[in-house]
Amino acid sequence: MTPEEAFGETRRFLSESGFNIFLKIRAFDYDGDVSSERKSGRILDGAKSIILAGFGGNSFWKTLSTYLDGNPDFREKHTDLIDAYTALNMSRAGEVLDSAGVRYELAYPFGENALALDFAALGRLGGAGVGSLLGILIHPVFGTWISLRAAIITDSEFAEYDRPLEGFDPCPSCDKPCITACPAHTISEDGWDWQACMEWRLDTDECSESCASRVACPWGAGERYSPEQMAYHHSFVMKSVRAYFAGRPGRRRHRGKTTP
Numbered sequence: 001m002t003p004e005e006a007f008g009e010t011r012r013f014l015s016e017s018g019f020n021i022f023l024k025i026r027a028f029d030y031d032g033d034v035s036s037e038r039k040s041g042r043i044l045d046g047a048k049s050i051i052l053a054g055f056g057g058n059s060f061w062k063t064l065s066t067y068l069d070g071n072p073d074f075r076e077k078h079t080d081l082i083d084a085y086t087a088l089n090m091s092r093a094g095e096v097l098d099s100a101g102v103r104y105e106l107a108y109p110f111g112e113n114a115l116a117l118d119f120a121a122l123g124r125l126g127g128a129g130v131g132s133l134l135g136i137l138i139h140p141v142f143g144t145w146i147s148l149r150a151a152i153i154t155d156s157e158f159a160e161y162d163r164p165l166e167g168f169d170p171c172p173s174c175d176k177p178c179i180t181a182c183p184a185h186t187i188s189e190d191g192w193d194w195q196a197c198m199e200w201r202l203d204t205d206e207c208s209e210s211c212a213s214r215v216a217c218p219w220g221a222g223e224r225y226s227p228e229q230m231a232y233h234h235s236f237v238m239k240s241v242r243a244y245f246a247g248r249p250g251r252r253r254h255r256g257k258t259t260p
């Protein structure tokens with residue numbers, strides 16, 4: 001199997017496992033967009049390409065649920081179900097690449113090295129979405145319902161690469177329901193104040209199961225995560241947020257309407 005065939009096989013396998021995003025980005029383009037500590041060469045010397053794997057829309061959760069129904073041990077063993085399922089499938093994808101003699105490293109946006117790569121930059125370069133007022137990428141079909149799960153950094157080169165989306169920039173001409181929907185006023189014409197949002201979420205239960213602003217965005221409404229999936233992502237991220245703020249006493253007060 002040639003490296004190109006191995007990546008084709010990897011794509012097919014990941015797609016069957018629910019990862020419908022598989023984008024090829026030139027390492028040179030990515031490195032030009034990010035700070036020195038997040039460049040691809042720090043992960044793989046001589047990196048030429050980065051494959052971005054992830055999912056957009058609500059089909060992934062159905063595939064994951066089917067897998068969990070058939071593998072009750074996996075559900076019992078892991079609390080971080082999406083991360084563990086991602087790592088499992090990426091290591092299987094790695095076996096295919098190993099068998100073709102491909103040189104590569106895997107990187108994830110979670111775990112100890114969650115900041116090693118800028119996944120939003122990869123997403124923009126590969127056309128997974130464009131920047132939005134909500135601070136996350138937005139796509140014409142999937143809206144903001146996109147999760148970037150893993151990257152394969154390799155010294156292989158491809159005949160063709162994916163490209164940024166062109167002609168799609170929905171926020172400037174939008175009525176901006178995301179701004180009015182946020183109970184803590186964390187979104188403005190200038191964008192999203194992540195710290196105010198997290199402080200609100202630490203102090204109240206109002207956003208414990210979903211983000212009203214994300215739900216209010218008209219893009220990708222048909223691909224919106226199910227309430228169960230939204231609640232999963234929303235509560236899961238708070239684990240790392242609690243750990244992050246635990247080491248930082250004297251948080252700012254949020255600017256919300258209600259006092260906890």
Ligand code: B12
Binds near residue numbers: 145147194198234
């Ligand atoms: C750190 C992080 C966060 C942090 C900080 C956000 C931020 N803007 O930096 C928090 C926890 C707040 C966060 C929240 C969310 N995130 Co986030 N996040 C990331 C992560 C790991 C890095 C982002 C980054 O590069 N930031 C820039 C940093 C490094 O630069 P900085 O300014 O120097 O860093 C400052 C802060 O970020 C902070 N910081 C650094 N690390 C951490 C870690 C924690 C836990 C906290 C609280 C703060 C924090 O400290 C720095 C100094 O001020 C990426 C994955 C990746 N590796 O790219 C996903 C990512 C950007 N997040 C993502 C998502 C989906 C979310 C949430 C929707 C999750 C949720 N359900 O709540 C929310 C957004 C809610 C909303 N209204 O939009 C997706 C975006 C996908 C998309 N559609 O574009 C990504 C790509 C992860 C993924 N698997 O797909 N996120």
Ligand code: SF4
Binds near residue numbers: 178
């Ligand atoms: S509601 Fe409108 S302004 Fe807000 S993120 Fe969606 S498209 Fe952008």
Ligand code: SF4
Binds near residue numbers: 186197211213
């Ligand atoms: S999670 Fe809540 S506070 Fe944060 S942006 Fe969404 S609606 Fe606003």
